[in-house]
Structure formats: structure tokens, C-alpha cells
Amino acid sequence: MTPRPAPAQPFEAPSWHMPGPWVLRMILVAVCAMVLAGAGAAWHVSQVSGQEAMRRVVAQQTDEVEVIARLLASKMEQSQKVLRTMAAGVTPRMQDSSFFDDQRQYLALPALGFFDAVQVVGSDGAMLLNLRGGRPVAAASLEPAERDVLRRTLADGKPQVSELVAGGTGDARVTFTMPMHREDGSVLGAVGGALKLQSQSLLPPSMALPERDDSRLVVFSRDGTILSHSDPTRVLGNVRDEAGLSAVYAQWLQQAQPLVGRGITQVMPDHIVSMAGMPLPQWVVARVSYSRALLAPLAGAQRDAWWTVAGVLGAGAALLVLLLGWMAQPLARLRLAAQQLLQGDTQGPVQWPRVRGEVGDLVQALERLARQGSQHAEQQSTLGSQFQAILDHASVGIVITRHGVLEVVGRQTCLMLGYTPAELQGKPARTIYASSEEYARAGARVQAEFAVHGAFDGDVCFMRKDGSPVWARVQGRGVGAGSIDGGTVWILEDITAAREAQQQKAWETEHDALTQLFNRAAFDERLGALLAERATRLRDNGAAPHAAAAGECVVLFMDLDHFTVVNDLAGHDAGDDALRHVARLLESQVRQLGWAARVGGDEFAVVLPGCALARGQAVAEQLRQAVQAWAPSYQGSSFTLSMSIGLVALDASMQDVASVLYAADMACYDAKRAGRNRVQTGRAREASASGRVALGPA
Template structure:
């Protein structure tokens, strides 16, 4: 015997496989996502840090200008207090015209040396004293601006702060005035004290601080004259020449905003400008900073951080690629096994990965989706069968149309028209009309009804297969209320016999020509017959009728609220259309349990025989809500109608038609008085010998 040949061992599969194209694309997407996320996060941090730095600069500058504005305001208040002290030492005799300036004892005035110049004027506007540098000078040397502020003080009787009194940089000054009053309050004269612009009591040169390349402090008046500046050469210049500040100042002037002490900051592309005002002297303090220079240290730190981040992202991407390659090995094995299976390799099934993870999850998900698909198919079959059962057994005709085509046709519709379902399914709707003119005329009518009411409810004449006409009451609504292209559902009810009855003279005598409801005469007759039947039944039973006996029905009397608005604004044709629609609505709601009638211009009545009071109240409320929810549109205007309803129960307290109608009418009248658009339940009332009669009749 020879030894059997040894079995050939298949080569071992390598432990690492290159992922397939899908996984490689996913890895590329992951790397791109990491790069985008890292760059996006770094950019966001950079933006946030820049915004935070700007926010801190804004807060710091705003606080700074507010503090400086308050400091200057306190200096001005101190100057006014000193001036008030000087004013307190001036006696009325010092203001008499006979006293020459050199004769006034001004040396005795307190705190006089605080001011660089002092003037005292009498009530006639003439100077009594003019001191400059502690020495009396002629009145003619007084500047016009100083004389003007003294006159305004005499005229207004209030302290004043002058505008800048021009001169050289060293001679520019501000004048403060104080009115002098007699004991009776009359203005006796005016006192003025002037301080040089750059004096210690006002704007000393040290206040502006040394000039910095990235920032400058500016104090200026309302007219833009610079009063203090980090660069002394800019004093008495104009802020319109200041970079950054000129634009903010121009916008402030354009908006005509009042000066307030609260600081405000505006961030411009190249500058950060903070301003705070001093209301009394009408000055403003501004800090103007170059944003790039302020944020230069931050920009350098951000550049260094970008390089560090780039290195970190690169290392992270390499680590991510290795991790994703290792995690994708089950899918790589799955791909290799599938390729072996396609080559009809019988050993291929041994290479299917024995692992869970996404491979096992995908298999489970696919199995679950297959089961769900089978369930949905069975459910669709069930729903289709139920829908077909409705089409086959409904007592009314059902049709669904879309884009002028008959998509679904019920069995009752086919019987009504004399066709088989296959003869109508998928055919144009024009097929069931006598002519193209009838089809176009009905289409225009349908479009008009949908435009006004959002639905269609009317009588339409169709043509049977044998050419004979058939009348149907047609009700149509969109499958989707928000889009007519979703199709329209139509309900058809054969009323050919009713239409034939309408041709008879007796029908016209008992029905309203406009609404096709019973008229007032027929309403009285039918209600009288109902009451007579009840009386006969009670008499045959042998039991006397009692007022508290159980009601055998209800009567509703309805009056449209503000109906004349439709007639007045849209015309009587629109009013007639609204009455027809309300009549259709009432008839469709109550025809299974009672009947409706039109008893007046915009008045309707409904009788519900055998209806309990609670049920009648529910039906009345349902009718009220249906009318209120209807919003017709005529001549481009929308209207909202409502209905006041009076309800009475047909019990023993209502012996005849007159009593019922009077009680129902008075209940409706109560609903009108209570605010309209409501339901009121009435009771039996004695009819007056004269006055308001039932149903608004004379």
C-alpha cells in the first residue's frame, strides 16, 4: 500500500488587508473632518480671543472716559461753587452805577484769586468791575463772547458756562457766570469768572497724559474744537481732522443726540473710539485707540499657537488613520470573502468574519428591514382592501380626480352613470358630461366655489353611458387642504327624483327658491303637524300633558350676525351666495335627524323631532361653530360670519306653533343681546298683545 498523498494546505490569509474603496473614502472624509474641525476650532478660539480682547479694551476705555468726564464735571462744579462764594460777598451797593470800578472794594471778595479774570455787571448790562490777573482793566477790553454770556445770565437769571473764548493756546479761556439776586428774587446783576483752558482748575496739560502711538485722549466742545489733546499742538484744532474720531463725531452730529455722562464705544475697522459727555459745559471726552496696535501682541501669540496646532493636528491625523485602518479590518475581511465567493471558491465561506460590530449590526438591520417591508406590504394590502370595500359598498358615489383625470371611481358612481369601473378608471372627467361646454361651465363653477368657500357643494347634471341625464348632489374637498394638486375627493348622491319633484308646482310652493330649503309656510305646516301628532298621542294615552314632561324634540331659530356687511361691501349677489352656502351647511348637518327652513331674509329654523334637549344644544353649538369657521372671500375681501341661535324644547309648555316660534325667537333675541355668536335656550313665554312677534314678523 502506498501512503496517501498529503493534503495541500491553503496559504494563510495575511492578517492585515487593505480596506476597500468605500472605507478609504470614509477615512479620507474622517481626515478632512479632523482637519476642518481643528482649523475651525482654532479659528473660533482666535476669533473669540480677539473679541474678548476688544471687549476688554472697550470696557476699559468706556470706564476711562466716564471717569475723566466725571472728573472734569466735578472741576466745573467746583468752579461754580467758588463763583457762588464770590457772589455771596458782593453787596448790592457795590453794583450802584455811581461806584467807579476802582472804588469797589473787590480786594475783600473771597476766593477772588481763583479765577484768571472776573467781571461784575449791573442789571443794566454795564460793567462795574473788570479784573484780569488781579488788576482792573478798562471795560472795553472785554471780549464779545464774555459780554454775551453776561447778558444771557442777566436775561435768563441762571448760571451759564460760556463756549470757548478764542485766543492763543495759552490765552483761551472758559467763563462761568452767576446771577446776583435781591432779596425779592429780582436779578440785581451778574458775576463772571474766567479760567484759562489749560489752568489747574480746568484742563491742566498733565490731564491728557503722554502721547502714545496706539492711543490718544481728546477733550472737545460740541462744535468740535479740541480743548485738550495728548499732542499739545492739536489743542484748539478740530476733531474733524482726527483719524477715527471724525467719523464718530459726524454720525453723532447727524443723529442730534443729547450729551450724557454715560460712556459709549464704537468699534471701527481701524480704531476703537470711546466717548462720554459733560452736559453742563457741552464738552465730550474721547479715547481713540488704534485697534491693530492694541491687538498686535495677541496676533503674535495666535501665530505661534497656529504652528503648535498644525503639528498637533498632523500627529492626530496619522494616529487616526492607523486607528481607522485597524477598525476597518472586519469590513476588509468581508470584502475579501465576497470576492472569493464571486470567484466560486468553495473555501470562501470559511473566510467570513466571525465578529460583531458593524458587520453583525448591518446584517441584523437588513433582516429587520426585510421583516418590516413584509409587514408594510401586508398592511398596504389590508388598507387597499378596506378602501376598495368602501368604494364597492358605500351608499354614495365616491370619485377621486387629479389633473382632470378620474383616478378612483366607486361602485355606486358606476351604477349611477351606467359604466363599469374599467370604463371610467383613468379616463378624463369630461367623459361623464354631456358636452365640452357643460364640462367647462361646471369647472368654472367649481373653481369659483373653491376660491370662495375652500370646498364645493352643489347640484351637477352628468350624462349616463346611455346618454340620459342624471342629477347628483356633489360635495368636493381637496385631498390635501394646502395643495390642490394632490387631488380632489368627490361625494355623489343621486337626486334625479328630487330634481323632478322640484319641477312640480307643489314643490315650488313649499320651498325657498334661493336656498332650496322649506319656506316659512311649509315650516309652519310641518311644525304644526308635528305638534298635532304629539297632542293626538298624548290624548290617546289618556295622561294629561304636564309642563315638565320630557321634551319630544327641539326647534332652533338662527339669525346671521352682521349679514348686511356682506351685502353692503360685496353686493347682493355675494349675499345670496352666502345664504345658499349657509343653507347647504345646515341641511348637510341636520338632514339625518330633522329638517331646515328659511323663514326670513337672513333667518333660518331647524326642527329636530325626537331629539333630547342636551343633544339639541350640542347640535346648535356644532352649527354655530361651523358658520363661524367659514370665512368666505368676495371681491378680494374676506368676511367672517357668525350666528345667534335660540333653542326651545317641544314639551307640554309649547301647545301650538305660535308659542314655539315666539319662544324660539325670544331666545334668539336674548342671544343677540348677550353679544351675538352664541346659543341661548328659551322657555315658554306669554305672547304680548302687541310688540315683538315671533321670527321678526310684523
């Protein structure tokens, strides 16, 4: 008998197979790429974070000094308003009589207790009253600087602010002066009020708090005298002795760069210096920070982050080697399986091609597996259902178009546009646009983008079935590379809510948050554009540089009379409510004729384009009467408000916003001098020729 052959032993593959040389090279390349990419990303993040931290510090300091400068400027303006009220209470009869000889009489002057020292002089310069701390003192006690500012007020007839009157730190003070006028406009005398430098009404010591080791807040005059400092011992010193600030101050003096209305920040090797100025007096607010101290936490965090990145990269590289080795196991097993399959299906020796490594073995196995074509049919049968599942479950809209027809429309696209799939499938792409013109413009954009970039990526406005617009972020790629002739695949993402939020943000930057009127910046921009348009029209018509253009535009400048009474007696909430109500009155009156803006605390402006002078005067009178007729009641008390209005009709001599506002402001000032609650018409050309600016920064 022929002996029976022994049964073949089953093939037992080892649990781990060493990858071939090609896979090992790929693992080495992947590890190197991961380490380089991680180190590069960490370095980039470190640089960007440092720059972003510095940008935020600069922006924060700049905003801080601007806010403090505006706060101090408002304090100066409040002091002048108080002094103006006192000046209005002094009449010629008081100077001619023995009024100032009786302490009980002059102590009744309004707002007398607001100032640390008060002086009243006649038109001849004679001292009528000199109080300090509420008590009369000799005229000889006045400092030369105080005498000089009173003389300049009598000579010029305008409010003045003195330079710093320096004594000791506790005696340093600033004097505000205000002229007193007779009914004919001549100077009756002058009133002066002094505030101590460190008083709550001027520069309280708490302004520089809290103290910080890495930063100093300094207020100084143009000549470098320190008025306020985080270190009280530095008050009345000089900024030339301040580390970091001295170099920036010297550079600023040399360049004569104006600081009023804006802040500047200069980054130095060891310091970050931010400065902002005030118009009157010429004081500067500065914040000096030690950059290294500010950024020290970031530097420490970056060092810790580098060590963390190094550890993560090391662990990641080890894990990547193991992961790629594990992922390569199917390929290694496939090699062994191919060897086993070939050895089991053949009789006798097999001639293998001379191919090194696992690639040759894989080629042989694939040649045998290629004969098994039955799998192709199964793959093809499932392809359609998989594609439909993608369309139905994708989180974004998907559309495939060919020659302007919607061939495939996904479920999310239908939900976005309010259609059913049957209503869009096979329909022209024009269906989802508001008009043929919109469709043509969108098509031109697509053609241009594909011509340059080979793809499209942009925002497009479509039309829903109900006629409402919907904005989508659209990304388009050709089915064929870089071409749309063979069809285009579009991905749509609804961004309607985001665009509405952007539009709302743009509205907020142009409007005053309290009154909802245009703010000062928007007012300047719109009025500037109007002036530029008028100048262009006159130039095109061949008009002379100063030719009259009467009747084309009227500008009103309005200031509420006695508004501080509401704030003082009823509180700031009541004052805010009054401002909102006045804003609504202005808006309702001028909506059809022009536009209104809030340009200051209780100051408003109205522009009436295409309005004749007579019509503008009538509108101004209507506004005045509307405010006068309103009698608000707060906390059980009734108040009466009125409005002084300055009006100016523009002519060709008005070339910029500043000259227009100056003319209107001067007219408003004349209205107040004439008794308030009235409309005063100013002459634009004379005001423009003076070259002065009416208002400070918004």
C-alpha cells in the first residue's frame, strides 16, 4: 500500500510582523514631519501670542489715557460752566454799589463754594472781591500768574485758564476766569475761580489709584511739570526725570505733534508709553508701563509651553511609531497571506519577479485578486445609496449644477431655500435668485473666480420660495479639475444671521447709545461729505471761491439751558431720560427735512440740506417751542427746560466741518448771552474767516 501523506499543518502567523523597508522609511518621514510641524506651530503660536499680548496692552493703555483725558476735559468744562453761572449773577448795579462790602450779600452768589478761591474785578482792573476758603483776603495775596490771567480776560473778553500756580504740593492751583458783559456786549469785568491741583474737582489723588509696581499714571503740563502721579512725592517734579517717559516727551516736543482728541502709544525696549492730551489747558495724561514686567507671565507661560510641547512631541513621536507600525500590520499580513495563497494553489516551484520588499509580493497578490471581478458589481450597487445618504445627512447644503441646471439638490439646501427637492431638481439655477440681473451678476463673479483661482469661494444672496433673501457662504469646485464645463459641486452654508449681526454692529458705531441719534464722529463724516459735494458742485458750475450759495443748507447748534439743574436735583438717570426725550423731539421734527446728532453732553446739532434760511429759522423756532412746551416731572418735582439755538446758512466760504460748527456754536453762544431760550442767526463767512474751531473732540 502506498503510504498516506501526512496532513498539512495549519499556518500560524506570528502576532507581530516587522514592516518592510518601504514602510519603515515612511514611518521615519512621518515622525520627522510631525516633529517639524509641531515645533514650527509652537514657535508660530509663541510669536503670535506675544504680538497679540503686546497689541492688547497697547490698545488698553491708549484707551485708558484717552478716557482719563476726556474725563479731565469734562471737569474743566464743568468748572467753566459753574464760573459762567457765577458771572451771570453779577450785574453792573452790584459793582456800582457797596454790594461786595457786605459779606452776607456776596456769599449768596451762585456756586461760590465750588472754588477754593474767588476773585471779582471791575472793567478797570480794580479788585472788587478776593476770597480764599470763603474768607476775604488782601488783593496783594494774588500770585502774578493769577493777576495776569485776569488782565488777559479783561483785554480779550474771553474765558481763560491760567498756567499752574505752584506753591507747595498742597497749595498748587489753577485759576479759571470768565468775562462779564454788559447788554451792549462790552466787558463789565471778570470773575476768577481757583481750584487746588489735588482737589476732587480737578486732580484728586485717588485718580492714580490703585498703585501698580509695573505701571505709573502721570498727568503733566506742556512744560513737563508733573501734576498728578502714582507716587505723590513726584507731584510738581518734571517728566524729564521719569524713566521711559522722558524720551517720549522730548520726542513729542520736538515733533510738535498734537494729542488733543486721540491717544498715541510708543513701545520702547523696556517701557510702553501712552499719552493723550486735553485742549484747555494743554495738559497730557500718560501711562508708563514696564513692558518686561507686564509680559513676564506670558514669557514664563511660553517657557512652560515649550517644555510641554517638547514632551508632547516626544510622546507623540513614540505613539506615532507604534500607531503606524500597527496600521502597517494589515499590509504585512497581506504579504504573508499572498505568499500562503500562492504556495497553496500551485504545483511545483513558482517563478517570482525580482521585486524587493513587500511591494513585489503585493503586486503578485493583486494580480490574482484582480480576477475576482464579482466585487465590482457589489461596490457599484451600493454607490448610489451611499451618495443619497450623504445628500440627506450632510450638515451643509450640497448642489450639483451643469449648464445652468440644478441637477442634484441636497436636503439642507431645500430647507435653507424653503423648497421641496422635486421643486428644484432639474430646474434652472435662475429659480433661486431674486432676479435675472442678480443671476447674471453672480454668474459673472463665478466665471471670474474660476478663471483666476480655478474655484469659487464667496457670499451670495439667494431668494427663498417665500420671497425673502437668504445669504449663504458658497464654495464651488468643478467636477473636472479647475473647469466648470463638466459640472460644478457647490457647498452652501447659511450666514444670514451673521450678516445681520455685522450690520447691527456697523449701526452701533455710528449712533449714540443713549439717544439713538448719530454720534459726533458720524455727524462730522456726514457733514464733511455734504461740504465736499457742495464744493464740487460749485466748482463744476464755475462759481467764484466765495460766491453765495444761500438756501442750500442750514446748520443748527443747540444747547439745553439749565440742564445741570435736572442732574443736580433729580439725578443722572433723570438727566439721561431728559436727553432721550429731547432727542426724540428733534428726530420727529426734522426726519423729513434732514438729520440730527448728539455732539456733546447736552448739545445737539441738526443739518437741513436743501433748506432756505427762512425755512430753517421756522424749523429752529418749532424745535425751541417743542422743548419749552415739555415740562418733565422727576421725583415729585417739575422742571422747565429750554433750548438756545444757533443757526447758520452755509455759503461757499464754508470749506470744512470745524468752521461750520464754530459759526453755529458762536450763534448759540450769542443766544445764551441774549437771555437763552431763543434762536440766533449767525454769519457763516465771518466765522469761517476767523479760523477757529468751535468744538473739541467728540
